[in-house]
Amino acid sequence: MKQVTFENIYTPAQIVLENDLYKHFHFPEMLLRYDSNFIDFKKMPSIEEFMSAASYLREYHVKNGQKHVKFTFPENEKLHAPLEEYLRSEEYSIGYLELYSINPSQFPELDEKEDIEVKVVSDDNFEEFLALQYKQDLQFGSEFADQKVRLYKRYLQDSKIVQLLAYYKGVPAGTVNVIVEAETVEIDDLAVSEAYQKRGIGSRLQKAVMNIDPTKLVILVADGEDTPREMYQRQNYQYHGFKYNTQKVYEDK
Structure with missing residues (x-):
């Protein structure tokens, strides 16, 4: 591309x-x-x-x-x-x-962790996805969180958007929205519950994104003044600009 x-x-x-x-x-x-x-x-x-x-x-x-x-x-x-x-x-x-991309084949291999499971969001687990997202979005106020619920419902019906939910020992712990375009797969709103951070959940969510379509470039944007960008650099993402x-x-x- x-x-x-x-x-x-x-x-x-x-x-x-x-x-x-x-x-x-x-x-x-x-x-x-x-x-x-x-x-x-x-x-x-x-x-x-x-x-x-x-x-x-x-x-x-x-x-x-x-x-x-x-x-x-x-x-x-x-x-x-x-x-x-x-x-x-x-x-x-x-x-x-900052804008980053990675070829899925370049994403680091991960050790197997039976405690973590990533599932595609469907009608069956959408309420679990919503509950976790709502809790995360409340930091910006209840009105924002309520509006975000409507956005997630819209995403659920959008064929080019895949929502993923990570479980840690069966408990919902992390989410990400994935936008699948003709040549790219975009990681958006990747978040891990504070109680379950530093357990490899974010990496597992990313790995699941890499598996959606290994032929397409995975892209994302990161806050230029925040620490997650350092993680992306360690994971072999390529920097494209600001x-x-x-x-x-x-x-x-």
Whole structure:
């Protein structure tokens, strides 16, 4: 396949506006999901262009009862100093994501562990999957967790999305959503319950992803300032690039 880019990453949202400067993504089914409600700049904006886009997005979000604005910037471009200075002065948070891929055959071999079992989510175990996810999503508030339930139900009916549930000694302990495209298999929202971390569950979930279609490249994005990226590097994932983002949450609507 061609070079992997952030364009290969699945975004559950619709483009409601596109111009020469940016694309505006909006997902009315889940207004609290920042990663589905944002502006993606096609080219690095000037301060004036950013201010104009921010004013537009803020007004759009206020009409929908949304308290945040979020922006992503062109792939593999660092923020220019004046823009970064402006964002910090306006109390925007700034971060970046990193893009990784791996050929399934390059994923490390794992020792057999009878305590861990990974199953594909179906109607039979969907409630167990939901219960574990809900508990994890509650850290972002009950309204967010409720909206996420609707998203997971939508995923269950989507033929290109596979949901996996890991059990530790029969107890639900980890989850991941997998987006299967024509040339890639994407790992999304991999999470292990705090009580069962450091037992190899995350690796088992990844191994199950590798087995979905060994002919396709497995891709994922990781927070550039978080520790899981170090694990991916140890597991032979290949780094492809970065993408900066910024967001601001308003106390009032």
